[in-house]
Amino acid sequence: MTLIRAEGLVKTYRSGEVEVQAVKGVDFAIEAKSFVSFVGPSGSGKSTLLNMIGCLDHPTGGKLSVLDRDVSTLDRRAAAEFRGGHIGFVFQDFNLIPVLTVYENIEYPLIMVQDWPEQKRRKQITRLLEAVDMSAQANKRPDQISGGQKQRVAVARALATNAELVLADEPTANLDHDTAYRIIKLMKKMRDEFGTTFVFSTHDPKIIGEAELIFTVEDGHLHQGSSHTGAGHA
Amino acid sequence: MLNVLKIALRNLARFGRRTLLTSTLITLGILSVLLFVAIAGSFKAMMIGQFTDAVLGHLEVHRRGYVASIDTLPLNLNMRPAMVEKVEEVLKKFDGIEAYSKRVKLGAMFSNFTETTSARVNGVDPEQEVATTPLLRGRVIEGIKNGVLLKPGEILIPTLLARGMNVKVGDMVVLVATNRDGSVNGKTFTVRGTMEGITGPSGRDAYIHINDARDLLRLKEPEVSEFAIRLKNPGQLDQIYAQLSQELSAVAGGGGTAGAGDKAGGAGKGPGGGGLEVHTWAALSPFSSLANMIDLLTVFVKIMLVSIVLVSVMNVMMMAVYERIREIGTISAIGTPPGRILSLFLTEGLLLGVGGTVLGTVISLAVIYGLNVWKITFNFGQQKGLVLSPAIGMADVAIIAGMVVLMALLASLQPAWKASRMDPVRALGHV
Numbered sequence: 126m127t128l129i130r131a132e133g134l135v136k137t138y139r140s141g142e143v144e145v146q147a148v149k150g151v152d153f154a155i156e157a158k159s160f161v162s163f164v165g166p167s168g169s170g171k172s173t174l175l176n177m178i179g180c181l182d183h184p185t186g187g188k189l190s191v192l193d194r195d196v197s198t199l200d201r202r203a204a205a206e207f208r209g210g211h212i213g214f215v216f217q218d219f220n221l222i223p224v225l226t227v228y229e230n231i232e233y234p235l236i237m238v239q240d241w242p243e244q245k246r247r248k249q250i251t252r253l254l255e256a257v258d259m260s261a262q263a264n265k266r267p268d269q270i271s272g273g274q275k276q277r278v279a280v281a282r283a284l285a286t287n288a289e290l291v292l293a294d295e296p297t298a299n300l301d302h303d304t305a306y307r308i309i310k311l312m313k314k315m316r317d318e319f320g321t322t323f324v325f326s327t328h329d330p331k332i333i334g335e336a337e338l339i340f341t342v343e344d345g346h347l348h349q350g351s352s353h354t355g356a357g358h359a
Numbered sequence: 360m361l362n363v364l365k366i367a368l369r370n371l372a373r374f375g376r377r378t379l380l381t382s383t384l385i386t387l388g389i390l391s392v393l394l395f396v397a398i399a400g401s402f403k404a405m406m407i408g409q410f411t412d413a414v415l416g417h418l419e420v421h422r423r424g425y426v427a428s429i430d431t432l433p434l435n436l437n438m439r440p441a442m443v444e445k446v447e448e449v450l451k452k453f454d455g456i457e458a459y460s461k462r463v464k465l466g467a468m469f470s471n472f473t474e475t476t477s478a479r480v481n482g483v484d485p486e487q488e489v490a491t492t493p494l495l496r497g498r499v500i501e502g503i504k505n506g507v508l509l510k511p512g513e514i515l516i517p518t519l520l521a522r523g524m525n526v527k528v529g530d531m532v533v534l535v536a537t538n539r540d541g542s543v544n545g546k547t548f549t550v551r552g553t554m555e556g557i558t559g560p561s562g563r564d565a566y567i568h569i570n571d572a573r574d575l576l577r578l579k580e581p582e583v584s585e586f587a588i589r590l591k592n593p594g595q596l597d598q599i600y601a602q603l604s605q606e607l608s609a610v611a612g613g614g615g616t617a618g619a620g621d622k623a624g625g626a627g628k629g630p631g632g633g634g635l636e637v638h639t640w641a642a643l644s645p646f647s648s649l650a651n652m653i654d655l656l657t658v659f660v661k662i663m664l665v666s667i668v669l670v671s672v673m674n675v676m677m678m679a680v681y682e683r684i685r686e687i688g689t690i691s692a693i694g695t696p697p698g699r700i701l702s703l704f705l706t707e708g709l710l711l712g713v714g715g716t717v718l719g720t721v722i723s724l725a726v727i728y729g730l731n732v733w734k735i736t737f738n739f740g741q742q743k744g745l746v747l748s749p750a751i752g753m754a755d756v757a758i759i760a761g762m763v764v765l766m767a768l769l770a771s772l773q774p775a776w777k778a779s780r781m782d783p784v785r786a787l788g789h790v
Binding site: 179208218223233236238282 | 362363366369370372373685686688689690691692693694695696697699780783784787
């Protein structure tokens with residue numbers, strides 16, 4: 126089943142008189158439950174692509190459907206609703222809410238985005254904490270845990286609402302190599318365990334190899350690369 | 360909603376010092392305003408009490424046109440017995456009226472046998488007058504303070520007149536008055552006491568017995584210049600004023616033909632028609648302007664409080680939004696509806712307002728209670744040791760507190776709206 130389909134996708138930014146085409150008419154399709162990486166140097170258009178897939182940004186041209194829904198024309202409220210219902214996010218800087226504990230950060234989308242009853246929430250969070258091996262840190266605040274642990278929490282938060290798709294923009298950029306590798310492995314494990322599609326961007330060649338499908342982004346153009354499995358870590 | 364409240368509380372706690380400062384500012388604002396309202400209100404009530412209880416009464420009834428020409432104390436606008444009787448019938452019907460006093464007012468020449476000056480004189484029934492203006496006796500500085508206020512043949516004179524004419528308690532003086540027919544009559548009086556003067560009409564009048572006034576004026580019938588009325592509950596002033604005006608409008612101008620030169624008899628339109636007018640103390644006393652100024656000042660102080668709350672909460676909430684742009688981007692990206700982001704920031708502003716208001720109100724009520732326990736006294740003219748009794752109605756507290764909370768909410772609206780409309784991509788990229 127195709128989860129994401131893009132046809133002639135274009136994104137142009139305007140800054141006064143200047144127009145910059147960040148994505149130049151790309152076509153791609155991503156199947157459900159796949160583990161996909163967008164690879165390329167900074168400024169190549171990876172984040173722009175992820176933002177459009179995540180309904181954070183609108184394409185300027187072309188077609189983009191996610192979960193069989195045309196997301197290119199969603200307004201602010203509909204886009205938020207769609208993200209809240211189907212998409213999880215993992216950020217480069219973890220972006221955990223500092224006033225909340227690990228447990229509460231994972232709980233946040235369940236109470237602020239969706240409205241899960243407490244018992245169901247507790248069960249889900251406990252399951253996720255165990256899955257990302259953060260049960261022992263459940264009551265700690267983000268400033269009391271390491272970068273790798275923060276990213277584990279971020280992965281758990283992304284999966285909290287049973288999202289079909291998790292988008293991770295440079296999820297390992299702020300982590301050392303070993304931690305980065307463990308996070309990628311964790312994401313893959315989550316994909317296997319929860320059947321969630323993971324799409325992440327990176328320019329770290331050492332973790333690219335973990336992706337099953339690689340799209341190379343260069344100057345707004347997209348090239349589909351070969352699939353690898355577990356070849357990236359020594 | 361409970362979760363929004365919980366997160367909002369934690370966000371406020373995260374910036375504890377700033378939250379504390381803003382809450383303290385609101386608390387101090389509330390404290391100042393409630394104390395000001397309580398003390399100014401108490402002062403105003405006490406001042407009003409001084410005028411109503413020592414001179415004017417709460418309401419006065421006159422023949423139409425009397426007040427307009429009160430400087431000349433026109434005898435031709437006195438109420439004749441038939442009208443007096445009808446007015447008394449009406450007054451007795453009102454449960455809210457505690458007492459009333461009939462007065463005959465006149466202008467006279469005051470002589471100590473060597474010098475002469477002009478004086479305004481109230482002829483009163485001592486018992487009725489004391490019942491209507493219970494603080495009148497307290498204005499007596501020298502002389503006989505106990506027993507009846509006045510006996511026939513006695514006069515109470517204002518201190519200034521006594522000093523100016525070098526008259527002492529027990530001295531004989533003469534009052535000479537022009538009668539309605541133009542003739543002149545004189546009568547001797549013994550000075551029973553000297554009185555403190557009070558600003559405003561009748562505040563520097565001398566007092567004689569009403570029968571002496573009628574003798575002096577050679578009134579063949581028991582005429583009355585005015586009725587002074589004391590209410591059981593001054594809070595019912597407006598209500599009783601309106602009812603009394605309506606009732607007296609039904610009183611025909613009978614007896615209004617007070618004699619030659621009578622210009623107003625029987626005119627029966629407007630408040631207190633039928634040739635009668637009802638006036639509240641405020642319409643008769645210049646202090647009502649001062650009371651209005653106190654009210655205006657109170658409004659001004661409230662506006663200042665609102666401004667303080669508005670500026671401080673808006674400042675804090677704008678800072679909160681600016682400092683948390685990336686966080687707003689995150690919660691927006693993970694799908695938090697714009698309305699919920701709006702409610703989160705509104706709740707933070709609301710909590711700031713509510714926290715400061717509750718604290719300020721509690722402290723204010725405690726201070727007001729303390730002031731009443733400590734009984735702070737002050738002097739007002741000859742009235743010594745007046746106790747300041749600050750009091751504030753729950754309605755005032757509710758209005759001020761509600762106003763502050765509403766302002767806190769309004770002040771948060773713009774920053775909260777901005778947060779809810781923030782583009783998540785830009786917010787996430789904010790450095």
